[in-house]
Amino acid sequence: MNKQTETVLNYHNRTKHSLERYAKGPESIDWEDQPDQFRHFSGCEIIKLPLPGAELEPLFSDLDNPETIPAKPLNLPNAGLLLELAFGLSAWKQFGPSRWALRCNPSSGNLHPTEAYLVSAGNDFIQSGVYHYVSHDHTLEQRCQFASILPDSGILIGLSSVYWREAWKYGERAFRYCQHDIGHALGALRYAAATLGWSVELLAEWSDDDIAKLLGLDRDDFKKQEYESPDIICRINTHSGDQPLDAQALLEAAQTGTWSGKADSLRAYHMYKWPVIDEISTAASKPQTEEQEWQAAQQPVIESSCTKTATQIIRQRRSAQQFDGKMPPMPQTDFYRMLAAVLPTTAAFELWRWPPKIHLFIFIHRVEGLAPGVYALPRDHNALPKLQAVTLADFDWQKVSEALPLYHLLAGDCKQIAKTLSCHQPIASDSAFSLGMVAEFSETIQAAPWLYRRLFWECGLIGQTLYLEAEAAGFRGTGIGCYFDDSVHEILGFKDDKFQSLYHFTVGKPLEDKRLETLPAYGHLKT
Ligand SMILES: Cc1cc2nc3c(=O)[nH]c(=O)nc-3n(C[C@H](O)[C@H](O)[C@H](O)COP(=O)(O)O)c2cc1C
Numbered sequence: 292m293n294k295q296t297e298t299v300l301n302y303h304n305r306t307k308h309s310l311e312r313y314a315k316g317p318e319s320i321d322w323e324d325q326p327d328q329f330r331h332f333s334g335c336e337i338i339k340l341p342l343p344g345a346e347l348e349p350l351f352s353d354l355d356n357p358e359t360i361p362a363k364p365l366n367l368p369n370a371g372l373l374l375e376l377a378f379g380l381s382a383w384k385q386f387g388p389s390r391w392a393l394r395c396n397p398s399s400g401n402l403h404p405t406e407a408y409l410v411s412a413g414n415d416f417i418q419s420g421v422y423h424y425v426s427h428d429h430t431l432e433q434r435c436q437f438a439s440i441l442p443d444s445g446i447l448i449g450l451s452s453v454y455w456r457e458a459w460k461y462g463e464r465a466f467r468y469c470q471h472d473i474g475h476a477l478g479a480l481r482y483a484a485a486t487l488g489w490s491v492e493l494l495a496e497w498s499d500d501d502i503a504k505l506l507g508l509d510r511d512d513f514k515k516q517e518y519e520s521p522d523i524i525c526r527i528n529t530h531s532g533d534q535p536l537d538a539q540a541l542l543e544a545a546q547t548g549t550w551s552g553k554a555d556s557l558r559a560y561h562m563y564k565w566p567v568i569d570e571i572s573t574a575a576s577k578p579q580t581e582e583q584e585w586q587a588a589q590q591p592v593i594e595s596s597c598t599k600t601a602t603q604i605i606r607q608r609r610s611a612q613q614f615d616g617k618m619p620p621m622p623q624t625d626f627y628r629m630l631a632a633v634l635p636t637t638a639a640f641e642l643w644r645w646p647p648k649i650h651l652f653i654f655i656h657r658v659e660g661l662a663p664g665v666y667a668l669p670r671d672h673n674a675l676p677k678l679q680a681v682t683l684a685d686f687d688w689q690k691v692s693e694a695l696p697l698y699h700l701l702a703g704d705c706k707q708i709a710k711t712l713s714c715h716q717p718i719a720s721d722s723a724f725s726l727g728m729v730a731e732f733s734e735t736i737q738a739a740p741w742l743y744r745r746l747f748w749e750c751g752l753i754g755q756t757l758y759l760e761a762e763a764a765g766f767r768g769t770g771i772g773c774y775f776d777d778s779v780h781e782i783l784g785f786k787d788d789k790f791q792s793l794y795h796f797t798v799g800k801p802l803e804d805k806r807l808e809t810l811p812a813y814g815h816l817k818t
Pocket of ligand 1: 393394396397398399400401468471472475608609610611612716718769770771772773
């Protein structure tokens with residue numbers, strides 16, 4: 292086993308929560324000292340994006356067939372809309388003197404480690420260069436200006452993570468949450484682009500070093516612990532026939548371009564240090580790679596009955612903090628639609644260029660026509676025998692649906708188990724169902740240690756789809772990063788790390804906290 296693989300496996304094991312002890316985190320938190328959620332680069336030219344909040348016609352259900360949505364022209368208002376619908380604010384919440392922003396993309400602990408960049412290689416609506424998106428102000432900060440290399444070439448979106456924002460609260464496990472958040476952000480970007488009639492192409496060949504060079508993350512413009520780690524670069528195809536972009540030319544343009552601005556301090560006192568996050572970040576950094584052109588054959592999905600527009604659903608997405616444990620059972624059609632939506636054969640996963648490595652184990656509590664118990668949804672039929680081989684012999688693996696690869700494993704009320712496994716959180720038991728996302732783990736990490744991150748991204752992408760599908764069906768979801776890893780494995784019967792649970796999720800009928808006031812997302816820009 293090489294050193295990097297060993298580091299990744301060690302990190303994964305030492306950041307497991309267990310019934311006996313939580314992964315290492317700060318002993319106390321001073322909320323006054325939370326790192327600033329909104330990064331600014333002082334000294335940049337600022338481009339104001341048109342006022343957010345515009346409605347677009349496509350229905351949420353139209354996103355199943357994105358090719359039927361007419362492509363909007365690429366201009367400043369529509370580029371702004373893309374950024375808003377993917378990473379912008381969706382509301383403010385207020386409780387007494389405390390006020391906090393929510394965004395279209397969720398984040399563990401609402402800490403938002405993900406930063407987004409727009410890169411233009413040549414378009415008439417904006418100077419060629421690299422721009423940092425400030426979701427609070429709905430502005431772009433121009434970090435770099437360079438000469439156009441390809442006219443009318445669409446835009447690129449880059450994503451990075453400020454680990455410190457997450458580590459401040461969650462300590463060593465934070466690296467995992469940053470990766471989940473990247474997966475969610477990628478999903479949010481896909482839904483935003485599809486609403487505009489555009490598509491997202493993951494430029495998965497790029498190395499982290501090259502992404503850092505393009506976005507300026509390798510520059511001396513950041514405080515040491517507040518640096519941004521490069522994650523993803525993707526191209527937004529805004530009309531058919533977009534010409535290929537020469538990655539080398541783009542990199543050269545950025546490196547010889549004129550850079551401006553310096554990252555403002557996130558104003559946090561760095562009381563605790565988490566060196567394992569730097570270690571795992573280095574061990575799991577991605578080199579340049581050749582990637583296969585894999586894509587699942589697209590299949591018709593179970594239709595959504597949602598009549599709301601996509602923009603409405605995207606802006607109303609929230610995490611439920613409490614569920615109605617007395618809810619009537621969720622209609623089976625809604626449940627099946629949610630599961631169908633996360634299969635790799637749907638439009639939401641068109642951008643994902645690899646065979647699925649994440650499979651679902653579902654605790655059904657309240658779903659019409661399905662007995663409470665444990666179920667499985669292998670997202671790839673090749674995984675079925677492998678999963679059968681490593682799980683408990685008691686599981687009966689009875690297929691319960693013609694339309695879906697959904698298998699009944701064990702009957703029984705598993706509310707208490709689900710709650711205990713998810714760090715005793717009632718959201719895992721008061722819902723219609725909760726689930727664990729189980730990854731094909733050891734073989735993946737042995738193949739390349741940086742694939743560790745990609746496993747979490749796939750989980751985040753599934754989570755984002757479930758969040759939006761839940762809203763569309765009149766329910767609500769919540770991502771669950773806090774669960775007792777090896778207890779989950781034990782319940783399922785795993786004896787080694789061939790499979791590991793990397794993320795949990797729950798969906799049900801939310802109970803609103805009436806003490807909280809909800810304020811408009813961008814009211815502060817209108818005054
Ligand atoms: C990766 C991830 C892990 C999360 N884990 C939990 C969790 O364990 N418990 C919980 O109540 N909420 C959890 N959440 C929900 C976040 O707290 C929520 O997204 C955040 O507060 C922002 O609120 P919003 O989703 O309504 O925008 C998680 C969200 C993400 C993306």
